Amino acid sequence: MVRNRPRAVTLRPIGVVHSPFRVREDVDPRRNSRPGGFSDVRGEIEIDPAYAAGLKDITGLSHLIVIFAFHKSGAGHLLVKPPFETRRRGVFSTRSPHRPNPIGMTVVRLLGRRRNILKISGVDMLDGTPVLDIKPYTSRDSKRGVKRGWMRGSRLNR
Amino acid sequence: MVRNRPRAVTLRPIGVVHSPFRVREDVDPRRNSRPGGFSDVRGEIEIDPAYAAGLKDITGLSHLIVIFAFHKSGAGHLLVKPPFETRRRGVFSTRSPHRPNPIGMTVVRLLGRRRNILKISGVDMLDGTPVLDIKPYTSRDSKRGVKRGWMRGSRLNR
Numbered sequence: 001m002v003r004n005r006p007r008a009v010t011l012r013p014i015g016v017v018h019s020p021f022r023v024r025e026d027v028d029p030r031r032n033s034r035p036g037g038f039s040d041v042r043g044e045i046e047i048d049p050a051y052a053a054g055l056k057d058i059t060g061l062s063h064l065i066v067i068f069a070f071h072k073s074g075a076g077h078l079l080v081k082p083p084f085e086t087r088r089r090g091v092f093s094t095r096s097p098h099r100p101n102p103i104g105m106t107v108v109r110l111l112g113r114r115r116n117i118l119k120i121s122g123v124d125m126l127d128g129t130p131v132l133d134i135k136p137y138t139s140r141d142s143k144r145g146v147k148r149g150w151m152r153g154s155r156l157n158r
Numbered sequence: 159m160v161r162n163r164p165r166a167v168t169l170r171p172i173g174v175v176h177s178p179f180r181v182r183e184d185v186d187p188r189r190n191s192r193p194g195g196f197s198d199v200r201g202e203i204e205i206d207p208a209y210a211a212g213l214k215d216i217t218g219l220s221h222l223i224v225i226f227a228f229h230k231s232g233a234g235h236l237l238v239k240p241p242f243e244t245r246r247r248g249v250f251s252t253r254s255p256h257r258p259n260p261i262g263m264t265v266v267r268l269l270g271r272r273r274n275i276l277k278i279s280g281v282d283m284l285d286g287t288p289v290l291d292i293k294p295y296t297s298r299d300s301k302r303g304v305k306r307g308w309m310r311g312s313r314l315n316r
């Protein structure tokens with residue numbers, strides 16, 4: 001039993017993503033024929049000037065963890081049908097945007113910084129996506145021997 | 159300029175971490191003399207039974223991304239002094255818990271599932287940490303050629 005059920009957490013966006021993708025279909029893996037997936041897609045993160053001081057020392061990091069809101073997703077579901085799949089999967093076993101808490105995580109490459117703007121590649125987020133947090137990606141986040149479970153036979157996330 | 163400043167996002171915990179660490183000092187890297195850091199530390203994630211159906215298909219995944227609330231952190235700062243450091247660094251260049259949005263991200267190894275309980279290792283979270291989301295870690299999340307920027311000379315996150 002979950003004791004002392006914890007309270008809700010309220011987050012305020014620290015910035016916004018500028019991306020070439022306007023609507024959800026633009027980031028649908030079934031429509032993405034790029035050989036490298038999203039890794040070459042460029043965009044920007046525009047940090048609210050009120051938070052820009054927190055970008056100090058970010059130059060020199062090669063990769064950033066971006067935590068963002070799935071602002072265009074619908075209601076959260078516990079079972080979802082991933083792209084290319086016919087069966088429904090448990091949502092916590094998928095990267096579906098239709099989650100109980102609509103937050104996403106993507107690792108991007110940092111190309112440069114100009115004032116409160118980060119230039120990035122590896123963008124799979126929609127234009128206008130609210131950014132909740134940015135963290136440095138470290139070697140602790142880079143795991144070897146990853147087993148993909150139900151995704152093993154899928155065309156997803158290769 | 160950030161146009162159309164997006165609204166706040168309210169998240170509800172889906173579960174809680176059970177961990178050997180009771181207070182913040184227990185997870186301070188300066189006090190952690192384990193050779194593998196936190197990678198061998200075991201714990202559990204107890205999912206609220208209301209969300210347990212979302213765990214379907216999770217067995218077989220080797221690693222999970224856990225997004226959680228830093229429920230014991232103080233006020234968010236834009237400049238923070240990381241462990242082992244004398245200088246203050248931009249918070250988005252650090253993994254400090256004292257962030258504008260107090261959310262954390264850790265990749266854990268999935269050891270097994272029993273009903274609504276996930277047995278995990280790689281725990282660096284405090285006991286009682288509210289879990290906001292769980293996602294499968296895929297090869298897209300495992301980056302090579304990571305440059306650590308200001309952390310290059312640090313004892314952090316090796």
